[in-house]
Amino acid sequence: MTAVGGRRFGSRGGGPLGGEGRWALLFLAPTLIGLTILSAGPVLATLAISLTEWDLLRAPRLVGLDNFVQLASDDRFLKALRNTAFYTVVSVPLGMLISLFLALALNQAIRGIAWIRTAYFLPVVTSTIAVALVWQWIYSPDAGLLNQFIGLFGIPAQRWLSNPTLAMPSIVAMSVWQGLGTSIIIFLAGLQAIPGELLDAASVDGAGRWARFRNIVLPLLTPSIFFTGVLSLIDSFQVFDQIFVLSRPRPTDATITVVYFIYENGFKFFKMGYATAASWVLFLIVAVFTAIYFRSQNRWVHYQ
């Protein structure tokens, strides 16, 4: 089978991929190898590993669904699920709401606006490990900035990271701060794509600021809102770095998240089967939520 449509490059016979198959193979071989051994293969492997008990020293022992049964009654895992859910439910809408407001405000042509925007973007590019270290210092119970600040108003010092009711909200606050820039950029791109004539026409027809926002800007922005929603959702299920730094030396039940649970079981306790079982549960949760979210889009997302 030779090239279709008259495009051919010395492909005598064409090889297994036909057409420009030989050239394609040359360009693609490493990617296909990587895809097989580092992505697709491992996904199948985790399925198999999750059915075993394996500490990497002895041979894996097949235990069926035991790992999953054990997870269902593992208090620490259930806490990890609950904390991850809390983190997601609070940080995603909060981050999106704040960044939407900021993007609307930042979307204007003033001299020096680029510098103001930079201030909002900067936390995005810095490593979570480094900035979490500063936040640990800000939250520090003895001389931390936050306690000193609330002290000015006569509020007593708090143990932000070790008090079980405050620990997770404190971590959420840091994450929202760090993530704002990403959503702002996406919202700004969406806002700049809205045709100015549309807004002018509405003004001429007597539409006020709120009416224009409600009836033109917001509907046209729904694709951007949907997009940042997906990204923040997936991101928040994977929260790890800030937990590692802020919950030193080891997260209590108040702050452990699912990815930390996977890390702890896989790479500290070397329970490979148990860790992969947990990662499957996470994968399923992410997949279900993303699917629901995607299915909701034709009810509220307007593509032009």
Added chain:
Amino acid sequence: MSVGVAAAATERERWPARSRQLRRGILIGLLIAGGILMMVPFFWMITTSLKTRAEVFAVSPTLLPARPRWENYVDMWNALPFAAFFVNSVKLAVLHTGGQLIRCSMAAYAFSALRFRFRGPLFGLLLVTLIIPFQVVLVPNFILFRMLPHPFSTSGNWIGTQEPLWVGAFLGGAFGTFLLRQFFLSIPRELADAARVDGANPWQIYRSIYLPLARPALATLAIFTFMWSWNDFINPIIYLRDVQSFTLTAGLSLFQGQYVGKWPLLMAGALVSVIPMIVLFVIAQRHFVRGIALTGIKG
């Protein structure tokens, strides 16, 4: 626009003109205040890094140190092999970026400009891997690298070496391939067709037409890959064993564990590790912004 409407509009707008200016002024003021608030952690990082321990824990602390204590940076730099961390982070980020640029551009070229059987399904498979959370493959990849023999490592396998942190970059990446393919599709086919008539083969077309034209997209991918590698934490702490081989993120975490409460030194270390990314961001802000707007992935 009819005259009547215009007149009504100016009538309505005249008085609000001043109030609108005022509102705009307040808005800008709030934005600047918010921007300063966003920067507080960075200011605090800088000033703390120049304070003495006594100043940090003073009953009524000051905003700025009485005298900047630059020695903190020397002490920090010598407390752990920070020079090695720095070199390792640069080395891994450069290898990672190089690998991704070469591999993703080649794969993207094949997916956008060559015709072959299974092109659609293979590209679909690649896209599917985009949505697999990385934790799912964390354990099997670790086990895989543990089975691979390594001539120079003490463990005999790849665990404890830096190889697992960059070799994969030379075996493609779904995100980069996707990004570059989108860009390649916008390159007019006539250019390639003309070159083909002149006897150029696909490799020559890729090298002399696609790569030069895709420079902005390649720059965006390079910056994101570099940032991703520089800020990566979970992979270094899983694979690296010897402190001398640590990256800045792993080293900083070790530093945190060993110097509990020594905030000036910890802040100096944090600052040193974020400065390269901040410089890169300021230089290439345009590419950052475009990359995020295009893909939403921040690394």
